[in-house]
Amino acid sequence: MHTLSAYQSDVSLFFGFISNQYQVEDSNLVTPPMVKSWMYNGIEEKLSPRSINRRLTAVNTYYKYLLRTGSIEKNPLSTISGIKTSKRLYEWVEQKDMDTLLDFTPFDPGFSGQRDKLIIEMLYGTGMRRAELIGLKSRDINLKAKTVKVLGKRNKERIIPIPETLRQAVETYLILRKAEGFDGSEYLLVTDTGEQLYPMFVQRCAKKYISGVSNISKTSPHVLRHSYATHLLNNGADINAIKELLGHASLAATQVYTHNSIERLKTIYKQAHPKS
Numbered sequence: 001m002h003t004l005s006a007y008q009s010d011v012s013l014f015f016g017f018i019s020n021q022y023q024v025e026d027s028n029l030v031t032p033p034m035v036k037s038w039m040y041n042g043i044e045e046k047l048s049p050r051s052i053n054r055r056l057t058a059v060n061t062y063y064k065y066l067l068r069t070g071s072i073e074k075n076p077l078s079t080i081s082g083i084k085t086s087k088r089l090y091e092w093v094e095q096k097d098m099d100t101l102l103d104f105t106p107f108d109p110g111f112s113g114q115r116d117k118l119i120i121e122m123l124y125g126t127g128m129r130r131a132e133l134i135g136l137k138s139r140d141i142n143l144k145a146k147t148v149k150v151l152g153k154r155n156k157e158r159i160i161p162i163p164e165t166l167r168q169a170v171e172t173y174l175i176l177r178k179a180e181g182f183d184g185s186e187y188l189l190v191t192d193t194g195e196q197l198y199p200m201f202v203q204r205c206a207k208k209y210i211s212g213v214s215n216i217s218k219t220s221p222h223v224l225r226h227s228y229a230t231h232l233l234n235n236g237a238d239i240n241a242i243k244e245l246l247g248h249a250s251l252a253a254t255q256v257y258t259h260n261s262i263e264r265l266k267t268i269y270k271q272a273h274p275k276s
Helices: 004-022 032-044 049-068 095-104 111-126 130-134 164-179 199-211 221-234 239-246 256-272
Strands: 147-151 157-161
Touching: 004 032, 004 049, 032 049, 095 111, 095 221, 111 130, 111 147, 111 164, 111 199, 111 221, 130 199, 130 221, 157 239, 199 221, 221 239, 221 256, 239 256
Parallel strands: none
Antiparallel strands: 147 157
């Protein structure tokens, strides 16, 4: 989500350009051609289409506010469309590299090591988001049924099945957590001092272990979510089922993973076909 300070910066840059190029200081006097000129200037500065569209959204939001409060009579951006962007292909960890991470990485057998391993296994084994992992309660895990209840965006709950290896990892961790005296916490995963996990903790953990097995540029917890979805699709899972597992509101958000799979097939084709 774009922060308020970033929106303010984008709006300031816009009006700075309008002032310098057209000597216009009044928001009411800005015209659609001026806005387009500002967009073209962004292209000349080699800004990405996404960056230009982001700035456009910020300025449009500001003008909608002015219109709503009666400060202006019309929005000069109402007829302006953003620049078309190519579909973004997410990065993911190859399945063989995930196997190496989970099966051969020497996690410390103590509490901290097994907690770190469970963080990785939970993110990859369920596809949950970082915030969902941080908010996970001990009562959300049903070891007998091998399921986990996740509270997602807009407080929407979903039930995700977990593999036997993940169930065993949870059992091992719970024993160690109790030995540390942390079993009183309502949260499943805790820090070395028994406190609830925080975003940067999970971020560092993911980076540490993903970097050990893969050369991909992004090593965030979300990469493990992408890996989960991509591997499911590559192994024949129905895309509608993946949508439900990920907690996506629409199928369009899930369909990006089909593009990942197509790109993978293209790579295989180029490597293997004699006429490629």
